[in-house]
Amino acid sequence: MRMRIVRLVSVPILLLILASPFRFGLAHSQEEGLQDLDAYIARAMREWEVPGLALGVVKNDVLVLAKGYGVKRLGDPAPVTERTIFAIGSASKAFTTAALAMLVEEGKIQWDDPVLKYLPDFQLFDPYVTRELTIRDLVTHRSGLERADLLWYGATYDREEIVRRIRFLKPRWSFRSHFGYQNILYLVAGQVIRAVTGKTWDEFIRERIFQPLGMAASTTSVKALRAASDVATPHAKIEDVVRPIPWRDIDNIAPAGSINSNVLEMAEWIRLHLNEGTHRGRQFWSAAAEREMQTPQTIIRPEPPYSTLFPEARFLTYGLGWFLHDYRGRKIVEHGGNIDGMSALVVLVPEEKLGAVILTNMNGTLLVHALKYRILDAFFGAPPRDWSAEFLKRAKALQEQQQAAVKRIEDARVMGTKPALPLAHYVGTYANDVYGEVSVAEEEGKLVLRFGPTRVGDLEHWHYETFRVRWRDPLFPRAFAIFVPNVEGKVNELRMTISGLFEDLAFKRVLPKEEGRER
Numbered sequence: 001m002r003m004r005i006v007r008l009v010s011v012p013i014l015l016l017i018l019a020s021p022f023r024f025g026l027a028h029s030q031e032e033g034l035q036d037l038d039a040y041i042a043r044a045m046r047e048w049e050v051p052g053l054a055l056g057v058v059k060n061d062v063l064v065l066a067k068g069y070g071v072k073r074l075g076d077p078a079p080v081t082e083r084t085i086f087a088i089g090s091a092s093k094a095f096t097t098a099a100l101a102m103l104v105e106e107g108k109i110q111w112d113d114p115v116l117k118y119l120p121d122f123q124l125f126d127p128y129v130t131r132e133l134t135i136r137d138l139v140t141h142r143s144g145l146e147r148a149d150l151l152w153y154g155a156t157y158d159r160e161e162i163v164r165r166i167r168f169l170k171p172r173w174s175f176r177s178h179f180g181y182q183n184i185l186y187l188v189a190g191q192v193i194r195a196v197t198g199k200t201w202d203e204f205i206r207e208r209i210f211q212p213l214g215m216a217a218s219t220t221s222v223k224a225l226r227a228a229s230d231v232a233t234p235h236a237k238i239e240d241v242v243r244p245i246p247w248r249d250i251d252n253i254a255p256a257g258s259i260n261s262n263v264l265e266m267a268e269w270i271r272l273h274l275n276e277g278t279h280r281g282r283q284f285w286s287a288a289a290e291r292e293m294q295t296p297q298t299i300i301r302p303e304p305p306y307s308t309l310f311p312e313a314r315f316l317t318y319g320l321g322w323f324l325h326d327y328r329g330r331k332i333v334e335h336g337g338n339i340d341g342m343s344a345l346v347v348l349v350p351e352e353k354l355g356a357v358i359l360t361n362m363n364g365t366l367l368v369h370a371l372k373y374r375i376l377d378a379f380f381g382a383p384p385r386d387w388s389a390e391f392l393k394r395a396k397a398l399q400e401q402q403q404a405a406v407k408r409i410e411d412a413r414v415m416g417t418k419p420a421l422p423l424a425h426y427v428g429t430y431a432n433d434v435y436g437e438v439s440v441a442e443e444e445g446k447l448v449l450r451f452g453p454t455r456v457g458d459l460e461h462w463h464y465e466t467f468r469v470r471w472r473d474p475l476f477p478r479a480f481a482i483f484v485p486n487v488e489g490k491v492n493e494l495r496m497t498i499s500g501l502f503e504d505l506a507f508k509r510v511l512p513k514e515e516g517r518e519r
Contacts, residue, residue, distance in 0.1 A: 034378045041069050044370065044388040049242045050362040051235050052080040056263030057375065058270045058355040066263050072361065073233035073244055083262050085217060085231045086359035087247075088344040089337025092220075092259040094293075095269075096189050097139050097321030099204055101289040108196050111136040111292070111320075115188065118195045122188065123167040129175045138189040139320055140297040141182050144171035146502055148184060150435055152253040154455045154476065157436070159252055163188055168433035172502060179300045179318060183256035190255030201255045213268040213279060218261040220254055222247045230262075234341020236363035238474045245363075245475065248340040257339055263357050266346065270355035273333075273348055293320040294333050294350065308394050309336070309369055322348075327373070328380050334372070338364055340475055347372050354379055363475070366391045406478070414463040421491065423447055426483050430494040430507030438494060438507050440481075449481060451496075469496075 045053055052070035056063065068080030103109045112134045115122050124130045129144065137143055148169050152162055166184060173180055190201035197204055202220040210218050217228065225231050225247070233244045250258050261269075272279040276287035296317035300306050310316055313325035322333045334347040341361060345368035348355045356375050358368045370391040377385060419426070423442050430438045439450045440459070447459035449469060457469035459481060469479040477499040484493040494507045 034375075037374070037378070038069075040374065040388070041371065044367055045070055047388060047392060048362070048365050048367040049237065050360050050365055050367055051242065052084070052232055052361045053367075054080050054082060054084055054086065054263045054357075054359045055371070056082070056267045056270075056357045058267050058274065058353075059379070060353045061271055061275065063264075063267045063271075066267060068263075072231070074235065074242065075244075080232060080361075081230060082264050083217065083230050084359075085219075085225060085228055085260050085262050086344060086361060087222075087234070087337070087339050087342040088257075088259050088261055088266070088346070088359065089339040089342060090183075090257045091335045091337035091344050091346045092255070092257045093139070093186055094273075094321035094335055094346070095205055095209060095259060096186055096193075096201070096255045097293055098209065098285070099193055099201070100135060100139070100189060101285050101293060101320070102208060103193065103196055105285050105289055109135060109192070115192065118192045119163075119188070122163065125167060125170050126175070129171070132175070135189065135192060136297065136320070137176070138185045138192070141179050141185075141318055142176045142298045143182060143185055144173045144175045144177065144180065145169055145182055145185070146172040146180060147182055148434065150451075150498070150501075150505075151184060152187075152250070154473070155252070155436075155452050156454065157252060159187055159191065159254075162252060163191060165434055165436075179298045183253055186256035187253050193255075205259075209269075209284070212282060212284070213265070213272060215261065215265040215268060218259060218265050220258050220260075221251050222249050222258075222260065223251070225260060232342075232359075232361040234363070235361050236341050236475060242362070245341045250339060257337060261359075263359060266357040266359075267355075270346065270348065270357060274350060274353050274355055294322060294324065294331075295319055296324055305398075308398065309366070311390075311394075312373075327376060328382060330380070332376075336368065343368050345369065345372055347376075349376070349379075352379065366395050417463045419461060420465060420485070421489070426491055428491070429510040431510050432505060432507045435505060435507075437510070438496070440494070 041053065050070065051074050052072050054068045055065060057065040066082040068082055068084055070080050072078050072080055072084055100109065104111060114131065115133050115135060115138065116131065122130070124133065133143065151157065151165060162184060193201050193204050205220055219225060234247055235242050236245050268279065272284060273290065276290040277283060277285035296319060298318045300316040300318060302313065302316060306316060310325050312327050316325045318324065322335050325332050330349050330351055332347060332349060334345065337344040341363045343360045343362055343365045345358045356372065358371050360368060367388065370387040373387040426447060427440050427442050436452060441448050447467065449457045449459055455471065455476060457471045457479065459467035460470055462468045462480060465483045467481045469481055479499065480497040482495040482497065483491045484495060486492045492509045495504045497504050
């Protein structure tokens, strides 16, 4: 018999659980494990400097907890509620794969169909991979391409132009040989949905998933949030101070991570998966389709950063829009999400009919993973363990590694040098097939770099022909610009070293027409 969902959203969790443990399907050990959760979360949020957090837990098809903690914006007392909207980031990927699964069920596509069958103009750098790439490959991070997130992050290219430019992106690994997390090919998957249905990814998600689940407040674009009232503000630590930051518009990569929602509505999404594609008597997809989404597709080696996020995992793989691993003898199905100022996590334990969603308004925090294990331990009857403290140690170690890397760069700086040429000689436009144009201008006696209209950085001389890029947007990654002269002593190339990228980006100088004729 289907159990009625119980919305308990404003009562302290201790009273919520102790009021009727049988009604909520909680065993005595689970009660004991969750009794101090409110205090634990409050302390952890202080330690992690997370302004606001919302948590939802589903057990046996019942919403046993939906609650907000902290504030939506620092400096404003308005509290986070169970209805507060957050970005879920890459947890959106499971919506894209679910949409594909629905089309598979309808016989409109197959997982192993070639992408070219639906997008005949699609092209990758390697003709063989272009021909062989399947829909399954799009969503399992095994294409051989690196992330290339600068193609969309902070860029103004629309979805069609991003897909067009993928053809110039050289592979980093052999096809299907390596797990390489990738956002852009999820965009291609969204374009496949459009080609097959005649609806944009946004329209399909809204009509086929949001509306039937009653996810009326959920959106696929930040633009829709302008009319919403209960919305969290993103935050990030800038110069060691947590500050509010603007929402990032990522509509151009939407199928990979643009969904915004709250824990009440995400709980319905969780219930749908725990019920193997059925929600309130309505079937969205079959149990076989659910199993396919939760079947390992790509092996992930137990190395950083994944060994940090999944410290107890004996196996780690990627399914169709989900990370899959084990914990205390159970299969865990989950996906995190991070976009500017927001961190999220959705986790399922199918055999326990257990699921949780954790949403925060803090940039890149590992607190969501610490709380995940804290909640799983409570429901599994495991001994108490301070996961927050353990993940804080891991976060500190990662920070120390980053600081050591920065120090190595600082130590290698050669002091007392100056540019070989007058600043005017560096001025110009430089182009890259994948990422487009970078312009360098002289303004008030200093060089200013523009990498598209939104990425603006002031160039500070570092040494020789290298300049440090001081981005005006503090969330852009650390970068250096190196000007490369030719044998005639004229600058004809700009190379950018950007933190997080495997190799430098090379931009060739675009010569004025008259100069091009002379040469």
